Amino acid sequence: MQGFLWYFAMGCVRISVSGLRMERFINRAVRSGVTLRNMQRRSYTLLELETDLRGRRVLARLAQELGMTLRVLSVHGVPGWLRTARRRWSLAVSILAAAAVILVASQFVWFVRMESDLPGEVQFRVEQSLAELGVKAGCLRSQVDTQRVQACLRRDYPEIAFIGLRLRGMVLSVQIVAAVPEGDILDTDAPSQLVAGKTGVVEKVITTEGRALVQPGDVVVPGTVLISGQVPTQDADVTVDRYVHAQGQVLARVHYRGVANAAIGEPVFIRTADRTVHWVLEREGESILLAGRELTYDASHFAEESYAIPWITEWWGWRISRQVYTRMEQYAPLSLEALEQLLCRQAAHQALQSLEDGEILSRSHRAWIQNGRLYVEAAYTVREDIAQSIPMTGT
């Protein structure tokens, strides 16, 4: 690489030499201290070769001496470029200006990409903190002290388990991993009881510790004690209560319901994967589209995301924003059967949102029309463990 750069900086000339006794010319040139490169014998009397600028002068003198014809085909490298630039100064100035702009622009951070699994509100606060610490689009690369920012955010946000900042070119990547909240530490020695967490009909009770207070067929509501940690023990004609950590499973039939509705005869909009990104320059109510293809359909588009570069806003009152448009496909009004199927899926999703683990025993749905709208109710019967452990008080 260094050799290539040196070769480029010094420049090279491609020359064609024509004449007789070409080998003698080559040997005389080499003995004069000229380095010849990429020699190609085009014909018996024609040779093409590359040499540096000093070698060109030597070869020209030698060719004259030996009665050969020398012709410069091209000049490469910096000297060649300078020779071209001398004739086309506007090109040279443009290239230098572009290089200067790139050089200046590369000193700034233009994109901050954040990957995190934090809740939205916390992520917003983290973004604000990053901006306060000077980490935002438009800041100088040299001002971003990744170690300091990481330390500050770790100190200020207990919700963060890991934060990594990586500056690569003009992009600053921020990766955040949320801390897993500490669960309640279960003291297996403390007396506790199992209560119902949901309304249901008890089907099966498996008691491994404690005393079962319900049996199959009982209807329980949230808060009903299922297995008590208070166990009476007979000890020499005296009954003594012993308190244990109740353990076991209470399987019950639990019913889930969900309702969805939609107007009959109205068109349906569904998002497509067709996205368009616009870069827009805004100032004093005027907006100029800088980049992005034109939107050919207005009604079926909507702005999904808008992001402004604050550095521009702060300095010149301008705002450059990135707007993402996603095309919405409009479908004709669905038939009643198709709409019922669509609502059935929505109702089922709504009904089973709170289900964590269980076995679906039966499912049903019913539909009715009311005030020009179609309603669908989905009902599910699920067998699941409804027992929740709570500590016993007053023991």
Next chain:
Amino acid sequence: MKYNEQSILGRAQLPEDVLLHLPMLHVLGTRRMVIENHCGIQEYTSERIRVDTHHGQIICRGRDLMVRAMDREDLWITGRIETVELSGLEEV
């Protein structure tokens, strides 16, 4: 005299190629060959390159032969090298 030179070089462990101007060949597969201590080119075509040395000639035959670089000391040949012949090299 030569025997004496060789024995002296051998005892002194001096590089023979430099002091006796012996040609040194480096051949990389059939694609590249570097000749050190040459005296110039006697013949140069795309099928044959004849290189003169202080003690004889080295003839390189092949196809699409090309002198990639050449200076006073080294000669770098590329192309499809088929045979390399050491012709007239005196025993040193």
